[in-house]
Amino acid sequence: MIPRNISKAIYRYAKSFPVVEITGPRQSGKTTLVRSLFADKPYVTLEDPSERLFAEDDPKGFLARFSEGAIFDEAQRWPDLFSYLQGMVDEDRQVGRFILTGSQQFSLLAGVSQSLAGRAGVTRLLPLASSEIPNLSASSLNSILITGGYPALHAQTINAQDWFASYIATYVERDVRQLINVQDLTTFQRFLRFCAGRSGSLLNLNALAGEAGVTNKVAQAWMSVLQSSDLVYLLPPYHKNFGKRLVKTPKLYFVDTGLACWLLGIRSEEVLALHPLRGALFETWVVAEALKARYNAGEPADLYFWRDNNGVEADLLYEKDGMLQTIEVKSGATVTRDYIKAGQKAAKFAGDEALTPWLVHGGDDNYERNGVDVVGWRNFAERIFK
Incomplete structure (x- = not known):
């Protein structure tokens, strides 16, 4: 085990x-x-x-x-x-x-x-956190994103694509039909795929309902089912008012990037490396890692984001000793000047309440630069909430 x-x-x-x-x-x-x-x-x-x-x-x-x-x-x-x-x-x-x-x-x-x-x-208990994955040091970021954290995929030799296909079929047949009366399972699976394509985005149930060809009421019920079975997580906006017009809509995230990749038809690391949603999938992974760290400690999530009407945002934040830790997420392996500026902007809302902002990136470098704590993806899980 x-x-x-x-x-x-x-x-x-x-x-x-x-x-x-x-x-x-x-x-x-x-x-x-x-x-x-x-x-x-x-x-x-x-x-x-x-x-x-x-x-x-x-x-x-x-x-x-x-x-x-x-x-x-x-x-x-x-x-x-x-x-x-x-x-x-x-x-x-x-x-x-x-x-x-x-x-x-x-x-x-x-x-x-x-x-x-x-x-x-x-x-x-969510799927494996990165710190629980055997031989993480020998794995690439793309392999982690496309495989995800379900234990069976790391405890035995099994084809991930076959496993996810079986998982979805079983999930739909057992959980969905137990929770709600879904007449058209094909439409529900299409809705699930559309959700995967919006992981890391603001939740827009009207758009999801329109794409899937169902009513808003049905889309809302189906989203509740996905939350109930811990396939998706809705990250709430931060609840305090910093004198800015902040977005009040939650963001939608899949709990497991491997499942999201499978639903999106991403079947190889080579395809993922060039996929337009790779950045959103990496952000999904970061949020899921933070969520797992909270639950594994026996704590409530207490995770948030913020975004103003001009698009300035912090991808993730949480309170710590009366202060705010902001986290900006960038999937690139090379830290650029724009990445650092984004990390600086993410903390400006909080003013004197802000801790040193973090920039979590897809590379392995860890250092402080211009008031921003740069954190490589392998080190994020070890440092979160420490």
Whole structure:
């Protein structure tokens, strides 16, 4: 098993809460991780029809087998589980007793908020961060972008293109049909591809709906499904007013660049190197790395961007000790004067509240230049939030 950075946070929650819940996209490694961390607990998947039927027909008999605790995989498949666990943990508040996993964030969080509020520690496992990828030092940036971080692609010899094709087919058949009644799966997949083409851009649901040939209401519902299954992330604009007319629309990002590349038809590093969306895909990778670092530490995302009506922006920012860390992202391997100016502009909104701005680029150089901290892509994950 590939060691996961989130393990410390999960253990921390298991020492504080009776229930620990781990959400995340399918195939991000949730089951492998919890079965390794809690090898002494019995394991049951609620995607097994026989187990689910037992639970629905005789809930008390089903749970009597697990009075000392258990791992319940894909817990959202039996919604009544949360109510029954509430009664069990109220009788016995032993910490780390039950471990829940699931690939539908909204369903799991709804169950926790309704029945397990104050009783469950919640965290999220995304695909591998760059610091978790084996032999990262021997990999090129393009290979990382096109492969992405799903563990199966780094733990075994497998054709990435075949794997992503199967992943999308399975995702659409299982998750989409469980969450909403999609009549035309082909149209949904087309919508998904259009989203991949807009990764790194301001979210424009009207345009996406028009391109896919669906109503705005349908597009909004489908976007919620993509968020629920952790395929996309909406980066919110910074909420404070610095006296500028700032954009209030979130930006759309895919959580995994490998999946985005596959949806865009990018099948080789050579094609990616010349692709017009390479810069957007690199920005997508940077935002996803920051998101993974937050979740792996057991923290909320608390990530933002800002952009004014003249297009001046910070691609990414977060608060640190009452100050603001701004991050400008450039995919080029060579740091130019324009890159440095962009990094300087990114911090101007914050004024005295700004920390030394970062410029994350597609090369390996790390140094400070004209008040900008230049950070190579390999070093970004190590430095973020330090």
